[in-house]
Amino acid sequence: MNTISYVFGDNLYLNITNRCTMACPYCIKHKWANKFNGDNLKLEREPSVKEVIESIDDPKKYKEVIFCGYGDALIRIWEVKEIAKWIKERGGKVRINTAGLANAYHAKNILPELKGLVDVISVSLNGSNPEEHNKINNPMFKEKSFDEIVKFASEAKKYMPDVVITAVEFTGFDASKVKEVADKLGVRFRSRPYLDDER
Ligand code: SF4
Known part of the structure; x- marks a missing residue:
């Protein structure tokens, strides 16, 4: 079994599936052959709940335990x-x-099922309109995806104390337009650097 959980900074990251609702051409899993900071995040099979829990040890040791893998x-x-x-x-x-x-x-x-279980939900939105989002991310629901994501972030506010929309700073992409979407929804915005190096 490859890496289920990995430490990065003060946080522990959980890699519980390689399935995704998008097929982003820029996804770092392609560029880095499913590796990250020395760990191989390609799962031969999806880990069970027991296997994930056993990989965590003490959750209080970390600032956050984050569901985030490839x-x-x-x-x-x-x-x-x-x-x-x-x-x-x-x-x-x-x-x-x-x-x-x-x-x-x-x-x-x-989202109602996650009430009381999640402190922060960070929703990735790389695109400020349906066409741009579809072009950049190749999502499962094509141009309908943008509105679905905006609706999801808005709905999340009812069940989670902290909702953040994030956008990656690509060359030629205006992340400030995504901030306008976040501002309209009344959720936090965070721009993320495009990772050039696996470390
Ligand atoms: S949403 Fe994230 S994990 Fe999924 S393909 Fe895009 S960059 Fe990769």
Whole structure:
């Protein structure tokens, strides 16, 4: 089994699936052959809840325990709930990094199920309109995806104390337009540097 959890900075990251709702051509998993900072994040099979929990040890040791690997953890919503519950019961802080298409993927609103289990949800939005978003990210629901993600971030405010929209600073892409979307929704915005180097 390759890496299920890995430490980066003060945080622990959980890599529970390689499945994703987008096929971003810029995804660093292609560029770095599924490696990150010396770990191989390519999963031969998806880990069980027990295997993920065993890989965490003490969640209080970390600033945050973050669902974020080379895939979108919310595809495995049932497992995310079980693992997040275990972390919260032990005093840990939970963040989910997501592409924001989980409601469309599951064809239901999964956000109420995460109430009380998630401290921060970070929704990636690389595009400030449906056409641009579809072109940049190659999402599963094509041009419908942008509105789905905006709706998801807005709905998340009802169930999570902290909702953040993030955008990657690509050359030629105006992340400040995404900030305008976040401002309109009344959620935090954070721009992220484009990672050139695996370390
Ligand atoms: S959403 Fe993230 S993990 Fe999924 S393909 Fe895009 S960059 Fe990769």
